[in-house]
Amino acid sequence: MIAPSILAADFSKLGELVREVTKAGADRIHVDVMDGHFVPNLSMGAVVVEGLRPVTTVPLEVHLMVEDPGRFLDGFVKAGADTLIVHLEVLPDPRPMVEHIKKALGKKVGLAFNPDMPVERIEPYLKDIDLALCMTVFPGFGGQAFIPESLERLRKLKALTAVHNPACEIEVDGGIGAKTIAGCAAAGANVFVAGSAVFGAKQGPAAATKDLIALAKQ
Ligand SMILES: O=C(CO)[C@@H](O)[C@H](O)COP(=O)(O)O
Ligand SMILES: [Fe+2]
Numbered sequence: 001m002i003a004p005s006i007l008a009a010d011f012s013k014l015g016e017l018v019r020e021v022t023k024a025g026a027d028r029i030h031v032d033v034m035d036g037h038f039v040p041n042l043s044m045g046a047v048v049v050e051g052l053r054p055v056t057t058v059p060l061e062v063h064l065m066v067e068d069p070g071r072f073l074d075g076f077v078k079a080g081a082d083t084l085i086v087h088l089e090v091l092p093d094p095r096p097m098v099e100h101i102k103k104a105l106g107k108k109v110g111l112a113f114n115p116d117m118p119v120e121r122i123e124p125y126l127k128d129i130d131l132a133l134c135m136t137v138f139p140g141f142g143g144q145a146f147i148p149e150s151l152e153r154l155r156k157l158k159a160l161t162a163v164h165n166p167a168c169e170i171e172v173d174g175g176i177g178a179k180t181i182a183g184c185a186a187a188g189a190n191v192f193v194a195g196s197a198v199f200g201a202k203q204g205p206a207a208a209t210k211d212l213i214a215l216a217k218q
Contacts, residue, residue, distance in 0.1 A: 001027035001191045002212050003061060003171070004205065006052075007043060007142045008195030014048075015055045017205055021198060024206035025213055028059040028083070030173070030193045032142075033076075035066035038090060039140035046072070046079040053080030061085060061131075063112065063173065063193075065139045070097060077105050085110035085133050088121060098128050110171065114138060115147050119156040126164040131191065132157055136184070137174030142195040146175030151187045158188025181215045192216055 004021045006014060006029060018029055029052065034043040049060055059082035066072060069086040076084060084101050088111055091097060101109040110131035111122055115138060122132055134157055137144040154170065161168045172189040177197030184192065194212055201208030 001169075002198075002209055002216065003028045003030040003191055003193045004198040004209060005030040005032055005063075005142065005173070005193050005195035006048075006199070007032040008199040009205075010199070015052070017199060018052055018055050020204075020206050021209045022056040022058055024209040026058060026198075026209050027191075028061050029056055030195075031060060031062045031081075032195075033062055033064050033066060033072070034140065035068075037067045038087065039065045041140045046075040046081075049076055049081050050079035059083060059108075061108075061110070063110075063133070066090075070100075073097075073101065073105060077107060081107065083108040083110055083131065085112050085131065087111075087139075088113045088117060088125075094125055095128070098125060102128075110169075112139075112173075115150065115153075119153050119160070122157070123160050123164065126161055126168055129165070129168060131169040131171055132161065133171040133173055134189070135174055136172050136176065136180075139174070143200070144175055146177075146180040151183055154184060154187035154189055161188075176212075178211065178215060181212055182218055185216045185218075 036042045061083035062081045108130040112133035136150040171191035173193035
C-alpha cells in the first residue's frame, strides 16, 4: 500500500494533487503533523484534514509528531481522520491511548518509533494495534535519505508481528522511493509512505504513485 505524504506537496494545489494520487491508486493519504517540540519543525493541523476529507475516498492517516498527542485526537477525528499514529517516544505506557483511539474514538491506531528506539520496545503493544510505523529517517523533515540499518529493524519487526499480530501493518516512513521501496517490502513492510518520491517526482505524482505500487509488488 502506498501512502503519499502531503508534506512534500505544493500546498497551493493540495486538493488537486490529492485527487490525482487517489486516482492513480494511492491507498491512503499520509498527513504529517509536527508541533515544533517533539520535532524541530511545524507543519499542519486538523483544518488540513477537514479540507481534504471531501477530496478523496481513501483513508486519511495522521502521523502525530507531537509531544502531547492526547490534546489533538478529538480534533483530528472530527475533521475526518481514519487512522491516528502516535509516537512511542512520548508515551511511557501507550496502552490507555491505544485503547482510547480504538474504543472511544472508533479509529485505527498506529504506533510509531524513531530509528534510535530498540524495535523490541513495541513488542508488548503489537497485539493491540493496527499499524506499526518504523521510521526510516529521524522525523521532522521530508526529503531525507533512507537509513540503511532500517532494513534489519524491519526484519525484526516483521518477526515480532508474526508472533503477536500477523494482521498488524508494517509501515515505513522516510526516504522511501524507487531505490528503497523494494528492499523495504522484502524486509517485511507493507505500507509505504512517500513524500518527495511522489510529489517531487519528475514524472509527476500520478505516474510516480503507479511506479511505486509496481516496485513494491516485485
Ligand atoms: O514523517 C515524515 C517526516 O518526519 C514523513 O512522512 C516525510 O514527509 C516523508 O518524506 P519523504 O522522506 O518521503 O520525502
Ligand atoms: Fe510521516
